[in-house]
Amino acid sequence: MDTRQLVGIGMTSQRTRNRLLQRLRDSGIKNERVLAIIGSTPRHLFVEEALAHRAYEDTALPIGYGQTISQPYTVARMTEILLGDNERLDKVLEIGTGCGYQAAVLSQLVEQVYTVERIEPLYQKARARLRKLGMHNVDANLSDGGWGLASNGPYQGILVAAAPEVIPPSLLEQLADGGRMVLPLGGETQKLTLVVRQGDEFVTETLEDALFVPFLSGIQH
Ligand code: SAH
Secondary structure: OOHHHHHOHHHHHHHHHHHHHHHHHHOOOOOHHHHHHHHHOOHHHHOOHHHHHHOOOOOOEEEEOOEEEOOHHHHHHHHHHHHOOOOOEEEEEEEOOOOOHHHHHHOOOEEEEEEEEOEHHHHHHHHHHHHHOOOOOEEEEEOOHHHOOHHHOOEEEEEEOOEOOOOOHHHHHOEEEEEEEEEEEEOOOEEEEEEEEEOOEEEEEEEEEEOOOEOOOOOEO
């Protein structure tokens, strides 16, 4: 029998998790709380078993339906930007649940996470997975995130994990005063963008290059 199977993923992954954290630090991630959470969140449980051995590489991986689990660097960077100087946030909306990994990271820094996915099987799987992991402060929803989630807004933070060409107006409306929205903006070339709401003004800052799946409309069953 393969000794790795005997030792189990727990021990084998400690070294690989530390290597991942080092890589994220080298790539410029500074928020130590975010790093600690990435280090302790079991990413291998968010991908198919056949890909679990690659779960702690700093790379995006397929999750089916043409979608991917985001690269750990991207999750760390967006989380760090969303938090800004805040230790914790009260209410955050995520658009694009995918496998639920980003939501799981957020759930450890936010009182209540609302997440929205438009592909029904991904939504079903992510919801079941988050429940099983005991992440009860994540509310998963099947919906077109272009509408946001008005019933629970406004949100102190909005994180968009798919790239629209323009910011959906509903998301701007649902951002609380002083709230922060992080999203990739654009088509073939995308830029990670931070929007901070100050009253009726939306102060926008263009950050680094990004590479996300497109933001699509409608629900896919
Ligand atoms: N947050 C995920 C990343 C998923 S990839 C992670 O932790 O890895 C982006 C997801 O956004 C895909 O699952 C895609 O189906 C979803 N998506 C794209 N456009 C959307 C929309 N308008 N509303 C909701 N989800 C959307």
